[in-house]
Amino acid sequence: MNPYTIFAEIIAGTAESSRVYEDDLVLAFLDIRPVTRGHVLVVPKTQARSLAELDPEIGAHMFVVGQKVAAALRASDPRCAGVNFFLADGEVAGQEIFHVHLHVIPRTTGDGFGLRARPTSPARAELDHRAVEIASALARS
Numbered sequence: 001m002n003p004y005t006i007f008a009e010i011i012a013g014t015a016e017s018s019r020v021y022e023d024d025l026v027l028a029f030l031d032i033r034p035v036t037r038g039h040v041l042v043v044p045k046t047q048a049r050s051l052a053e054l055d056p057e058i059g060a061h062m063f064v065v066g067q068k069v070a071a072a073l074r075a076s077d078p079r080c081a082g083v084n085f086f087l088a089d090g091e092v093a094g095q096e097i098f099h100v101h102l103h104v105i106p107r108t109t110g111d112g113f114g115l116r117a118r119p120t121s122p123a124r125a126e127l128d129h130r131a132v133e134i135a136s137a138l139a140r141s
Contacts, residue, residue, distance in 0.1 A: 005097050007043050008099070010029060021042075021068070021069060025058050025061050026043060026058070026062055026065050027042075027045060028040050028041065028065055031103070035105050036111050036113055038076075038080070039103065039106065040069050040104040041102065041103060041104075042066050042069065042102040043062075044058045044059075044062060044099075047099060048100045049098040049100070051087075054100050059100075063102065066085055066104050069104045074106075077106060080106040080108060081108055083104060084104075084107060084113075085104060085105075086102075086103040
């Protein structure tokens with residue numbers, strides 16, 4: 001496994017970034033390819049390619065910082081009417097940089113961003129079966 005990502009350089013301060021928050025566990029900075037104006041990434045300072053590798057306490061802290069960033073986005077931009085959190089875990093989920101990161105995306109009316117999935121309506125029996133599978137996996141972990 002190659003632990004290198006551009007995030008390692010940003011965390012080390014050897015790559016440019018527009019930082020908005022930092023503490024001992026995480027760093028938050030503006031995304032250089034923003035979905036909307038003010039799009040922030042919250043990254044753990046420790047390398048973790050996936051959520052499975054991430055210490056749960058650090059993961060929880062990422063979301064606490066994400067909440068603070070979301071509140072700051074709303075306070076700093078009167079057009080910001082909402083905020084989306086997005087975390088892609090794995091290539092098939094859209095992860096491009098293999099260092100866990102939480103996207104904090106400010107939303108404005110008509111910004112053009114949104115989920116385009118087509119929801120399905122499975123039968124209750126299918127939902128119940130899948131719930132048992134997931135609950136069993138949770139019990140084993």
